[in-house]
Amino acid sequence: MIPASLLQKYNVPVPRYTSYPTVPFWNNVPDATLWKQVVQKQAAAANNTDGLSVYIHLPFCESLCTYCGCNKKITTNHNVEEEYLQAIIKEWHLYRELIGDEPLIRELHLGGGTPTFFSPENLERLLSEIKGHAIIHPRHEFSFEGHPNNTTRGHLQTLYNIGFRRVSYGVQDHNARVQHIINRIQPFENVERAVKDARDIGYTSINFDLIYGLPLQTKESIIETIVQSIALQPDRIAFYSYAHVPWTSKAQRLFDEHDLPSAAQKMELYRTGKQLFMENGYSDIGMDHFALPGDDLYIAWKEGWLHRNFMGYTTQRTNMLIGLGVSSISDAGLAFAQNHKTIHDYYQSIADGELAVTKGHFLNNEDLVFRDYILDISCRSKTNFHVKDLPLLKQYVFPELKKLMADHLITFNEKEVDVTELGRHFTRNICKAFDLRLLKSEMMQEEKLFSKAV
Numbered sequence: 001m002i003p004a005s006l007l008q009k010y011n012v013p014v015p016r017y018t019s020y021p022t023v024p025f026w027n028n029v030p031d032a033t034l035w036k037q038v039v040q041k042q043a044a045a046a047n048n049t050d051g052l053s054v055y056i057h058l059p060f061c062e063s064l065c066t067y068c069g070c071n072k073k074i075t076t077n078h079n080v081e082e083e084y085l086q087a088i089i090k091e092w093h094l095y096r097e098l099i100g101d102e103p104l105i106r107e108l109h110l111g112g113g114t115p116t117f118f119s120p121e122n123l124e125r126l127l128s129e130i131k132g133h134a135i136i137h138p139r140h141e142f143s144f145e146g147h148p149n150n151t152t153r154g155h156l157q158t159l160y161n162i163g164f165r166r167v168s169y170g171v172q173d174h175n176a177r178v179q180h181i182i183n184r185i186q187p188f189e190n191v192e193r194a195v196k197d198a199r200d201i202g203y204t205s206i207n208f209d210l211i212y213g214l215p216l217q218t219k220e221s222i223i224e225t226i227v228q229s230i231a232l233q234p235d236r237i238a239f240y241s242y243a244h245v246p247w248t249s250k251a252q253r254l255f256d257e258h259d260l261p262s263a264a265q266k267m268e269l270y271r272t273g274k275q276l277f278m279e280n281g282y283s284d285i286g287m288d289h290f291a292l293p294g295d296d297l298y299i300a301w302k303e304g305w306l307h308r309n310f311m312g313y314t315t316q317r318t319n320m321l322i323g324l325g326v327s328s329i330s331d332a333g334l335a336f337a338q339n340h341k342t343i344h345d346y347y348q349s350i351a352d353g354e355l356a357v358t359k360g361h362f363l364n365n366e367d368l369v370f371r372d373y374i375l376d377i378s379c380r381s382k383t384n385f386h387v388k389d390l391p392l393l394k395q396y397v398f399p400e401l402k403k404l405m406a407d408h409l410i411t412f413n414e415k416e417v418d419v420t421e422l423g424r425h426f427t428r429n430i431c432k433a434f435d436l437r438l439l440k441s442e443m444m445q446e447e448k449l450f451s452k453a454v
């Protein structure tokens with residue numbers, strides 16, 4: 001059992017570290033010419049090695065889940081599919097022309113929004129166009145996010161025929177009262193059917209997204225949700241914390257804040273969930289993710305080749321991720337770039353024959369070094385220090401590591417750090433100890449405060 005006192009102590013805002021530097025620290029210089037040069041260089045390297053990853057953001061949803069913080073567009077008008085599809089195809093060709101050769105695709109993920117808002121026929125057209133101008137790596141991994149309410153057997157079969165073997169279902173919570181208040185009515189039978197269909201067709205990995213901290217959730221209701229979920233034996237479970245940010249997410253104003261569990265109750269929900277996963281054979285592979293021993297993510301974690309990028313944990317380590325669609329983020333190793341966040345602006349750039357990137361970050365040497373430390377901690381639960389980094393490590397990181405070691409979350413010396421069994425439950429907090437940009441900014445703030453006081 002994880003001590004409640006530690007959960008309380010480390011229950012502080014911490015990034016998910018799907019990128020380093022994290023978005024608030026981007027220098028926002030998506031110089032188009034420089035970005036294109038980096039893409040060309042990285043894609044050429046990717047074509048000669050492990051291939052590249054492609055993420056496609058499909059933003060439409062038929063109804064608004066009130067907890068949602070994703071970039072989405074609510075509509076029941078399916079005529080929107082065609083225009084969006086054409087824009088993605090055009091964007092893909094812009095990248096393809098930039099790269100020159102046919103890109104070697106290792107990893108492909110459809111996220112949203114609700115990818116299964118699109119008809120199977122339209123998804124097939126889109127993906128045929130992408131695949132038709134690319135080489136598919138023999139060890140490719142294709143995955144998509146499915147809404148249990150509208151993922152049909154047709155979707156599953158079509159995507160399976162194209163090469164998809166992984167599906168991630170947004171389950172969130174099975175309790176009827178909770179579903180009502182979050183405006184996501186999703187009978188258990190729908191989830192059961194979606195899982196059964198996927199298994200019948202041949203999908204080899206099924207993930208459930210669950211959320212704790214939602215309005216009206218209680219310890220009893222979360223136990224019920226988790227027990228029902230585990231009965232369907234998803235290979236992976238992502239157990240996310242609900243982030244209540246009504247000032248940025250207007251839909252969250254639709255329920256009363258008194259309906260939310262208190263901070264202490266929320267922590268209990270989290271503890272209860274983790275406990276149940278562990279008791280039922282799931283391993284905590286870090287940062288909200290649990291997996292059964294046979295799953296590839298678990299094997300990658302055990303064998304030390306797990307990787308993490310903007311899509312979260314992955315078994316594919318590529319050095320180039322092309323993000324297509326509104327708000328998508330691309331990662332060219334030395335630089336990040338994010339597309340426009342509104343569909344209008346995104347369409348405009350693509351219609352003008354331009355990449356839709358609007359902000360980004362070029363990594364400096366320090367970023368590259370500390371990104372590797374964070375990746376090591378988040379994916380391998382250990383890292384070795386380079387002698388040349390010791391001055392910076394000693395100044396910023398070691399004081400944080402000492403605090404973590406005092407709580408038995410890590411062991412460390414001047415050569416390496418190892419995350420303990422207990423520490424694995426706090427992977428994000430340990431990554432934060434290597435977040436040089438955050439540490440520097442915190443120190444600057446303290447210095448400012450200090451000056452003021454004097």
Ligand code: SF4
Binds near residue numbers: 063068069113114147
């Ligand atoms: S949670 Fe998913 S389905 Fe619901 S509004 Fe957000 S993106 Fe759409």
